[in-house]
Amino acid sequence: MAYNFFVHNDLTFGKDAVQELPNILAGEGVKNVMIIYDEGVKVAGIAEKVVTQVEKADVEITIFDKVLPNPSNELVEEAAAIAQEKKIDGFVAVGGGSSIDLAKAVNVLMTNPGPIGQYGGIGLVKNKVHPLIAIPTTAGTSSEITNVTALTDTVAVCKYVVIDNKLVPSHVIADPEFTRTMPKSVTAATGMDAITHAVESYISNMATPLTEYNSIKGLQIFRENLPKAVADGNDMEARENMMLGCIITGFGFSNANLGLVHGIAHTLSAHFHLAHGMANATVLPYVIAYNAPSCPEKMVDLAKAINLPLTGNIEEDQYALAKELEALTKELGIKRLSEQGIKKEDFDMLADDVLKEPVLNFNPRQGITKEDVLAILEKAY
Template sequence: MAFEFFVKSDITFGRDSVKELSKVVKGCKAKKVMLVYDAGVKFAGIADTVLENLKTADVDIVIFDKVIPNPTNEIVEEAAEIAKRENVDAFVAVGGGSSIDLAKAIDVLMTNPGPIGRYGGIGMVENELLPLIAIPTTAGTSSEITNVSALIDTEKVLKYVVIDNKLVPSKVIIDPEFTKTMPASVTASTGMDAITHAVESYISNMATPLTEFHSLQGLKIIYSNLPAAVKDGSNMEAREQMMLGCVITGFGFSNANLGLVHGIAHTLSAHFQLAHGMANATVLPYVMAFNAESCPEKMVELAKAIDLPVTGNIDTDKYLLSDELLKLTKELGIKTLSEQGIREEDFEMLAEDVLHEPVLGFNPRQNITKEDILGILKKAY
């Protein structure tokens, strides 16, 4: 059986690798660069460090520091208008998934007509993009090496994705030192986002031997290092391994796609602005238990990958992973839906919207009903 596996990333990985930024920018032959980041990156001093290195590249710099969690169509259009007016010819995105996803979307509008919403879906972008250098500061989304930009349509009240191989950043600089300042709660939620990517892509009905390999290896690394990284943010070995696991997992899920966990998380973020990683983590154990009937063998393989005590009885072993994920979310302080301000009276509306999420097509268990989703939301409450 033939299958495709797309990898485009050019990665510089390791501590102090930000020092390579000037050389990378010069290699792009850029004259004016837009530096994209959020207030948290500025507050942590990371933006200033990047800016110092960028200045040595002898380019003009335009700063866009209005990145918001779950970037909207409006913020994309605003930033793109500035970039066009300033004749920007390259981008440097510093931060988590929101900053990198926003930069990708801005870049789309530099060489393709707007509005950005017309590119929702797979393979809708016509023209090649300008150079984009991604510098992640979290170990979670893998946006730095994926072909995806996740955005919010505030008019339709939905979170949608632009998926196109043209969106993969031209160059990636992964400096684990930049994750050291992340609060424990952010380390936990972004790490659980990465675990979600690993397990959902492994059981996806689009999975192939190559994606399965990356999903399993990424899961092993992330699961082994996440508690240590949350417990002690200065543990640079754990931080570095988290970044490595995130990249490996990204190669898997960007090819295999995701499933019901992300369908629910997208809807929660669209309506209530929940942080993406937290939204995923809250429902992850319950969706994995829901999916276990449809792919028991794969659930057992995931359990084996993280050394859970498999008994040989598939009827019970298929739930080992979901049980362990529930324990892990509690250990890491992942909040329930009620603790995040979601009300039970919101469930009907949320469940209706989840049914329209495209990612459900990649979920191993099909024919998902509104009642199924309501059951998961109630358990996560």
């Protein structure tokens, strides 16, 4: 059987990597740059460091600093209108998944007609896009190296994805120092997002030997380093390993896709504006337990990879990972649904919408019912 594994990144990794930004822009021949980031990146002083480097490239600079979590179609259209007016021919995205996803979507509309919503799905972007340099400030989403942008349709009240190889940033500047200022809660939530990517891509029904290595290696890195990074934000060895793990895992899940955890998380974020990482983390242990009977050998593989104690009885050992993830979410202070403003009377509506999520096609356990989703939400409550 033949396997396809798509990777397309020019990656600069390590301390002071941002100093390569002027050379990258010059190499791309960019003249009009839009720098995209959010208020948190600005307050942390990271935006200023990036702008200083862009200024060395002798380019015209436009700043868009209105990024919000779970970026909406309207926000994409607003930023794209400015970019078109300024004749932007290159982007620098600084921040977490929301900033990078917004930049990817805006970039699509520079060379493809709007509205952005028509590109929801796989492989629908027709024309090549402009250079995009992604500079992550979190270790979680892997958006900097994936072919996916996740957006919110505020009219349909749903979160959807545009998946196309043209979306992959042309360059990545990954400096672990830029993650140092992340609060504990954000470090925990984004780190659990990364663990979700590793686990879901490993058990995905689209996984191949080429993706499985990345997924399982990423899980090993995250399990060892995430608690350290949360406990001490200045532990730069842990921070660096987390960022490295996100890149490794991103190569895997952008090829293997994800599953039911993300289906539920997308719905929670669309309706209640939960941060993506927190939404994933809250339901992760219970979805993994639900999926275990459909892929027990893979569940044992993952448990062995992080040295969990096993009995040798696969009927019992298939649940070891789910139990470990539940313990980890408690250790890291991940909030339950009841602590995030979700009410039980919301469950029925949420479950209906989860079943509409295309990502469920890649989940290892098929035939998911409304009752299944309701049971998972109840356990996460």
